[in-house]
Amino acid sequence: MPDRLSPLDASFLYAEQRTAGMHVGAVMTFDTPPGFDVDAFVALIGHRLALVPRYRQKLREVPGRLGLPVWVDDPDFDLQYHVRRAAVAPPGTPEVLGELVGRLLSRQLERDRPLWEIYLVEGLADGRLAVVTKTHHAMVDGLASMDIGSVLLDPTPTPRETPDDDWRPAREPWGIELAASAVVEAVRAPGELAGRVFGDVRHAASAVGRTVEAALDTTRSAAGTRPVHPLNSATGAQRRWASAHTSLADHRAVRKAHGGTVNDVVLAVVAGALRRWMIARGEPLTSGTALRALVPVSVRARAGAEGRGGAGNSISAYFVDLPVAEEDPLARLGAVRAAMEAHKRSGRAVGAARLVGLVGLAPPIVHSAAARLAGKYSSRLYNVLVTNVPGPPRPLYAMGAKMLDMYPVVPLAGGQSVAIGVTSYDGGMHYGLTADRDAMPDVAVLADALTESLAELLP
Secondary structure (H helix, E strand, C coil): CECCCCHHHHHHCCCCEECCCCCCEEEEEEEECCCCHHHHHHHHHHHHHCCCCHHEEEEEEHHHHCCCCCECCCCCCHHHHHEHHHHHHHCCCCHHHHHHHHHCCCCCCCCCCCEEEEEEEEEEECCCEEEEEEEEHHHHCHHHHHHHHHHCCCCCCCCCCCCCCCCCCCCCCCHHHHHHHHHHHHHHHHHHHHHHHHHHHHHHHHHHHHHHHHHHHHHHHHHHCCCCCCCCCCCCCCCCHHHHHHHEHHCCCCCCCCHHHHHHHHHHHHHHHHHHHHHHHCCCCCCCCEEHHHHHHEEEHHHHHCCCCCCCEEEEEEEEEEECCCHHHHHHHHHHHHHHHHHHHHHHCCCCHHHHHCCCCCCHHHHHHHHHHHHCHHHCCCCCEEEEEEECCCEEEEEEEEEEEEECCCCCCCCCCCEEEEEEEECCEEEEEEECCCCCCCCCHHHHHEEEEEHHCCE
């Protein structure tokens, strides 16, 4: 059988629109040593693609939409297309890099090629090199997107040995073969789906109950969410990108002094920053002002423990109200902490994998329409996306060049003005903000407010 997209991964593919690209990635900067050879680095990336086979595969649609798309080897794979060199004008400031990143994020990945790109950006201040990665969300979620690190990064300045790469593309299947395999899978689907989603008959009732509860929770959340003008607007195709560098130690100090988790502190920092940004814009804040965040949570480890791990997306999510009208920063943290604890006790996270897995029973053309509708009406479910993914705790290197920071790139849904990603790395907490170019010309103001918001929480 072909390597077919899961229903959840296919949702990310179908949700993509002209104004809503679904690629994730990172912006990394490196302190390059004297004599650093960028061409040799490109060659090393190509050599190490054997460590991530998906990066030399492309998607094929099944004729007649009889099944979800499948991954096949790309017989015309072109490394130079996927790994590109660029440069910024001197003095190569972070603001200039951010402008370039915004333009790179505005371009969608081509569907007839492997769904990833890497840009090597030269000309930064102090001779630094930036690496910008783009990978379609259909390939990997936040944690799995770190797989590109298998290609780029080493734990020491000396590059590790890489096995010889003898890759040869497998024959690309004919359309009739894809259609036939989809028909066979459709015939077998009911029994296989029951085994995959419910485990066995004894657990089926509770699984259905949890799914219904999650759906009801989602409906109730939608009923209580209203678009907020600065954060929910018509989304164009062009992007801005900004970043904020903070300390993981500072986040842990707040957690130690006031309880909760580091993720609770991140959400409180975002709440405080959004408050400052809205005040700077002259937006009215009253006791009734509420912003709802969608907070994705990776459950890949749990899925793996149950024998369903592997590549692809495995996520759940919480809807969390951010108390932006609250003046007291510690009260904001307390409110966020209480909300997250209530979600965990209820056990009713919005299980995207479970819900979309059931939707996957529908024909792919219906599945596609449902995913697009979900993206179109995202502002009725939440006001801002906030996702926090732990990164490497120790320094990493690329051909001897030390990586100084790692900022996440997250996609922007239709009707959303900004999405915020957070990644920890080597003692830092790196915030990356993807914004609509027209709706948020002041995204840098929000990025600066993040550091100010963290400072007022410190003991």
